Amino acid sequence: MADNAVRKVRDDIENGIVAGEFAPGSRLDEVTLSKRFGVSRTPVREALMQLSATGAVELRPRRGAIVVDHSPQRVYEMFEVMAELEGLAGSLAARRCTASDRAALSAAHERCRASAEAGGTDAYYYDNEEFHHAIYAASHSGFLAEQCGALHRRLRPYRRLQLRVQNRLRASFDEHEQIVKAILAGDEEAARARLRAHVVVQGDRFGDLLSAFAERARP
C-alpha cells in the first residue's frame, strides 16, 4: 500500500540495501526492523513483501527475508533486458511522438546538456532519468512505460555507480544527442538501435560495471 508507514519502511530498507548497510545475503529480521523503525511487524512484513515483488529481497517461507545478491552477471542480464525495452520505447516514440512529446524530450535533453557542462554527476543523473522517462511517455504505451520505469528504478543504484566513471557522463550525453535526433526524425530503427546501444553494458562499460562492484564491496 502506498500508505505512509509501509512506504516509509520500504524506502528506508531499500536505501539501506543500496547504501550497503544491509549486505547482500544478510537476513532481515522482522522484529529487529520493526523496533528500529518504531512500527509494528505488520507494516514491516508488507514492506518486505513489496521489496520481494520488486526483486530487492528474497522471501523464503518460514525462513525470513534475505537481501538478494545481485551478481555482476545478473546485473548485466538486467541491463540487457532494459536495453531491449528501451529500444522498443524509442522505436515507438519515433513513430508516435506528438508535438508536446517532442518539446518535452528536447527540454529534458537541454537540461541534461546544462548539467553535463556544469559537470555535476548528481544533477546529470537526475536529468538523465527525466530524459528517459520522456522517451517512455512518448512511446504512448502505458504498459511499456510502467515496465521501463520499474526496471529503471531497480537498476538505479548501478547506473549511479557507472556514471562516476571518467568521461562516461560526456559519452552518455553524446549518445542522447543521437537518440534525440533519431526520434525527432521519426527513424524508428535508428532510435531503437541507438537506445539499445546506450543502455546495454558492453565493451569498456562491462569493465566499469565490475570495478563499480569492487568499489561497492569496500566499506
Added chain:
Amino acid sequence: MADNAVRKVRDDIENGIVAGEFAPGSRLDEVTLSKRFGVSRTPVREALMQLSATGAVELRPRRGAIVVDHSPQRVYEMFEVMAELEGLAGSLAARRCTASDRAALSAAHERCRASAEAGGTDAYYYDNEEFHHAIYAASHSGFLAEQCGALHRRLRPYRRLQLRVQNRLRASFDEHEQIVKAILAGDEEAARARLRAHVVVQGDRFGDLLSAFAERARP
C-alpha cells in the same frame, strides 16, 4: 509467502478474476473475502498485495482493491512488450543453446505437434507453455527468463481465449516450426523476428483479440 493460506487465497482470487466471477472494476472487500475463504484478514491482505504486484488488481490507499480493467489497448501493449522480450530470448537462445537445450526444445515442439494433431486446445495450450519456457531457459539469462515467465503468466487468460479461434492452433504450430528451425540453425535474427511475429498481436489476430473480449463480456 509462498505459504499455504495466502497462496491459496491468491490463487482463488486470481481464478475468480479470470473466470469472471470478480468483474473488472469491482471492489474486493477484505472482510468479505476473508469470510468467504474462512481465513483472517491478514492473509487476504497479503494475497491482495501480491496480486497488486503482478498487476491483477489495483490497490488505492484507504480505498481498497479493485480488479483492474484490462482494456484491449492495454492487452495489446502487453503483447507488444512480450513479443520484444521473447524475441530477445529467441535471439539469445539461438546463440547460446546447448545440446540439452536443443533436445528440450525439440521435445517440447514434438509434444506440441502431437497435441495439435489431436486437436485439443487445452492440451496444446499446456504444451505451448512448455515450449516457450524451453526457449526462456535456452536463453541462459535468468533474469530474462523470470520476466518472460511473469508476463507469460499474466497474459495466460488472453492467450487461452485466442487459441479458440479457428485455425489459430495450426498457425501457431507452423510458426513454432520456423522458430525451432531458426534457433537450431543458430540464426539469431531470424529467431528474433519469428518469435516477435509469433507473439505480437497484429493483422487478423487483433480482430480475434477484440472478439475474445466481446465473448468474455457475456455471462
Added chain:
DNA sequence: CACCCAGCTCTTGTATACACGGCTTCGGAG
C-alpha cells in the same frame, strides 16, 4: 571423540483488537 536425537528458543504465519480516514446519509438552510 563424533554423531544423532530431543527439547527449547526464536522467528515467522495467522488471528483478533484497536484507531483513523473516507464515504454516505440525513438534516438544515438558502
Added chain:
DNA sequence: CTCCGAAGCCGTGTATACAAGAGCTGGGTG
C-alpha cells in the same frame, strides 16, 4: 427543491497476541 455540511458508519491501516515450524544447543550413545 437543491445544495452544503456534519455526524455516523464502514472499511482499511496498524498493533498486539497466539500458534506452529525451523534451527540450535546440549546431552547421551555408539
